[in-house]
Amino acid sequence: MLLSEIKDIVKAEVLTGESENDLRNIDIHNACGSDMMSDVLAFVKDQALLLTGLINAQVIRTAEMMDILAICFVRGKTPPESVIELAKDLGMVVLRTEYPMYVACGELYVKGLEGGKNAKAL
Amino acid sequence: MLKHYNIDGQDFSIAGEASSDFKRRLKKLGISPDVIRRVAIAMYEAEINTIIHGGGGECDAEVSNDKITVTFTDHGPGIKDIDLAMQEGYSTATEQIRELGFGAGMGLPNIKNYTDDMEIETEVGKGTVVRLIVKL
Ligand SMILES: Nc1ncnc2c1ncn2[C@@H]1O[C@H](COP(=O)(O)OP(=O)(O)O)[C@@H](O)[C@H]1O
Ligand SMILES: [Mg+2]
Numbered sequence: 001m002l003l004s005e006i007k008d009i010v011k012a013e014v015l016t017g018e019s020e021n022d023l024r025n026i027d028i029h030n031a032c033g034s035d036m037m038s039d040v041l042a043f044v045k046d047q048a049l050l051l052t053g054l055i056n057a058q059v060i061r062t063a064e065m066m067d068i069l070a071i072c073f074v075r076g077k078t079p080p081e082s083v084i085e086l087a088k089d090l091g092m093v094v095l096r097t098e099y100p101m102y103v104a105c106g107e108l109y110v111k112g113l114e115g116g117k118n119a120k121a122l
Numbered sequence: 123m124l125k126h127y128n129i130d131g132q133d134f135s136i137a138g139e140a141s142s143d144f145k146r147r148l149k150k151l152g153i154s155p156d157v158i159r160r161v162a163i164a165m166y167e168a169e170i171n172t173i174i175h176g177g178g179g180e181c182d183a184e185v186s187n188d189k190i191t192v193t194f195t196d197h198g199p200g201i202k203d204i205d206l207a208m209q210e211g212y213s214t215a216t217e218q219i220r221e222l223g224f225g226a227g228m229g230l231p232n233i234k235n236y237t238d239d240m241e242i243e244t245e246v247g248k249g250t251v252v253r254l255i256v257k258l
Contacts, residue, residue: 058224064138
């Protein structure tokens with residue numbers, strides 16, 4: 001699913017400045033939603049989107065270690081500017097939606113973005 | 123390649139900088155992305171543990187011909203029961219740490235899953251050394 005579609009589905013705002021066109025060039029295959037970073041780190045997926053309600057720098061670091069391309073902050077939370085800057089430095093796209101976690105994940109799942117039920121091993 | 127990092131135990135906002143730096147260096151060496159990702163995830167979990175449980179410490183990371191070895195050393199409280207600590211979900215992290223997104227008790231199990239070898243040397247009241255090895 002293209003990141004541009006994801007943005008529309010969860011009615012998100014882009015915090016890292018990418019254009020509609022940029023987002024159309026990023027294909028997301030998997031998503032994972034959690035506020036616990038070790039749970040995220042346990043499930044490696046390729047071309048993944050991370051949805052989280054946590055807004056500290058460790059979210060970006062976690063995504064960096066996993067080669068996650070894009071992050072969507074849920075529940076209308078806005079991370080500090082330093083966190084957005086870190087994401088920009090690492091070339092990640094950061095989105096923000098007003099939807100709570102369950103709704104954001106649910107909307108994306110029914111539209112076909114999979115979670116990878118068994119994606120434990122590399 | 124041999125790198126040494128000081129791991130600040132006070133400032134959680136910079137936690138992960140050692141792992142981030144070493145990951146960038148591994149990329150420059152042209153090591154396969156899968157290996158890099160496994161090292162990065164395991165190293166990051168160990169770096170976080172050194173900070174939240176060990177009160178900070180040091181890290182030595184080395185790339186040799188056939189493997190990558192990363193060692194974290196702290197002088198924190200040590201681990202009383204390693205088998206228990208290795209269990210998925212076991213954590214002594216505080217509520218405050220949990221609010222920061224850690225303390226799910228998945229760190230040591232993750233390190234084990236992503237590495238080829240993992241060693242823990244620990245003594246209660248003295249500190250902990252965690253060594254992780256990923257083969258090239
Ligand atoms: N460096 C360390 N020093 C002291 N205790 C540690 C250290 N690393 C891990 N532990 C202990 O092992 C437990 C499990 O670690 P881990 O699996 O990483 O889970 P978490 O960090 O989420 O608590 C910790 O809660 C802590 O009690
Ligand atoms: Mg841990």
